[in-house]
Amino acid sequence: MNKLSFGLLSLISTKPQSGYDLLLKFxxxxxxxxxxxxxxxxxxxxxxxxxxxxxxxxxxxxxxIYTITEKGFDKLVDWMYKPAGPAxxxxxxxxxxxxxxxxxxxxxxxxxxxxxxxxxxxxxEYSETLARMxxxxxxxxxxxxxxxxxxxxxxxxxxxxxxxxxxxxxxxxDLLS
Amino acid sequence: MNKLSFGLLSLISTKPQSGYDLLLKFxxxxxxxxxxxxxxxxxxxxxxxxxxxxxxxxxxxxxxIYTITEKGFDKLVDWMYKPAGPAxxxxxxxxxxxxxxxxxxxxxxxxxxxxxxxxxxxxxEYSETLARMxxxxxxxxxxxxxxxxxxxxxxxxxxxxxxxxxxxxxxxxDLLS
DNA sequence: TATTTCATGTAAGCCGTTACATGATTCT
DNA sequence: AGAATCATGTAACGGCTTACATGAAATA
Numbered sequence: 001m002n003k004l005s006f007g008l009l010s011l012i013s014t015k016p017q018s019g020y021d022l023l024l025k026f027x028x029x030x031x032x033x034x035x036x037x038x039x040x041x042x043x044x045x046x047x048x049x050x051x052x053x054x055x056x057x058x059x060x061x062x063x064x065i066y067t068i069t070e071k072g073f074d075k076l077v078d079w080m081y082k083p084a085g086p087a088x089x090x091x092x093x094x095x096x097x098x099x100x101x102x103x104x105x106x107x108x109x110x111x112x113x114x115x116x117x118x119x120x121x122x123x124x125e126y127s128e129t130l131a132r133m134x135x136x137x138x139x140x141x142x143x144x145x146x147x148x149x150x151x152x153x154x155x156x157x158x159x160x161x162x163x164x165x166x167x168x169x170x171x172x173x174d175l176l177s
Numbered sequence: 178m179n180k181l182s183f184g185l186l187s188l189i190s191t192k193p194q195s196g197y198d199l200l201l202k203f204x205x206x207x208x209x210x211x212x213x214x215x216x217x218x219x220x221x222x223x224x225x226x227x228x229x230x231x232x233x234x235x236x237x238x239x240x241x242i243y244t245i246t247e248k249g250f251d252k253l254v255d256w257m258y259k260p261a262g263p264a265x266x267x268x269x270x271x272x273x274x275x276x277x278x279x280x281x282x283x284x285x286x287x288x289x290x291x292x293x294x295x296x297x298x299x300x301x302e303y304s305e306t307l308a309r310m311x312x313x314x315x316x317x318x319x320x321x322x323x324x325x326x327x328x329x330x331x332x333x334x335x336x337x338x339x340x341x342x343x344x345x346x347x348x349x350x351d352l353l354s
Numbered sequence: 355t356a357t358t359t360c361a362t363g364t365a366a367g368c369c370g371t372t373a374c375a376t377g378a379t380t381c382t
Numbered sequence: 383a384g385a386a387t388c389a390t391g392t393a394a395c396g397g398c399t400t401a402c403a404t405g406a407a408a409t410a
Contacts, residue, residue: 031263033398035401060362062361063362080273087266089264091207097327099191101323118261118263156345212370213370215392
């Protein structure tokens with residue numbers, strides 16, 4: 001049981017869903033790939049923390065819908081009260097910017113542009129999803145009780161991080177000019 | 178040559194320094210440990226991207242001061258223009274909060290408190306260092322040309338991230354109450 | 355026609371974490 | 383007295399990344 005295993009339990013507890021569904025959601029706030037997720041789901045299934053229903057589909061591989069079990073839910077609650085490890089952050093862009101004073105102006109600005117573009121992509125990608133969530137649940141109170149509330153607050157964080165990232169890029173650019 | 182190898186080159190290019198110095202600086206914005214850094218420095222030395230001067234000390238192990246070579250600097254510049262990979266972010270707290278709607282109010286609030294405390298620690302730890310930097314270089318113009326400028330902007334980012342993290346925790350708490 | 359999306363899986367190899375190892379000094 | 387700081391290193395194990403593997407439908 002590594003961190004992501006618990007994360008899978010966490011998301012499955014909000015709603016039965018497939019590995020593919022989980023992947024798409026995780027990608028927004030946890031760096032991972034399908035090759036990590038599928039084996040972990042098998043392990044969770046074997047440990048009986050989740051159960052599996054196969055949904056047959058035409059033209060596509062069968063969809064495996066996972067649901068959390070009571071045993072799994074107990075495991076999830078145990079984990080909640082264990083102190084969380086520190087956030088692991090590894091951003092190559094930061095490494096590059098750590099020697100910004102030895103670079104010429106052109107290179108420095110190019111790096112800042114690259115970084116801003118990255119934030120901008122995140123912003124356009126996720127603020128749409130966020131807007132859709134806001135409009136589907138009429139009020140914020142509805143959202144609060146919906147199965148998507150966790151996703152809603154996490155996406156909000158990602159979007160606000162992107163926004164402040166862009167502001168930071170501009171602040172640095174101002175300092176340099 | 179992995180990402181951190183280039184990061185080491187990057188920081189060394191701003192100022193000759195030891196593995197231990199590098200570790201302390203990296204820790205602020207890149208998750209790593211000394212067991213990763215020391216072997217990489219050996220490799221960089223063998224590849225002649227850096228050179229090493231031993232500073233003898235009494236009572237402590239000798240300090241190895243690394244300096245970037247011309248060859249290393251060329252390598253560094255090459256890397257700058259290669260597109261940076263996506264930021265790798267793995268925050269266990271986010272995994273926990275992804276199922277916040279299935280938790281009772283007490284647990285949810287406890288998680289938010291834990292998260293805020295973590296941000297608060299970062300804030301108090303790094304805003305001090307940042308303040309020291311600001312006061313040592315009299316004006317921001319001095320800082321811009323100092324060997325610490327890269328560190329200055331990265332620390333600023335870390336501090337502003339912590340601040341917006343705290344705001345986010347409060348925003349979620351308000352939604353829940 | 356080529357790429358992306360949907361949908362799952364396996365496997366090799368690299369990388370990083372954790373633990374072991376040492377040891378003097380300074381702070382609590 | 384015990385923990386933290388300074389200062390470097392090695393090694394095993396586990397986990398993650400990358401690539402391989404398949405394949406239909408939809409989009410560009």
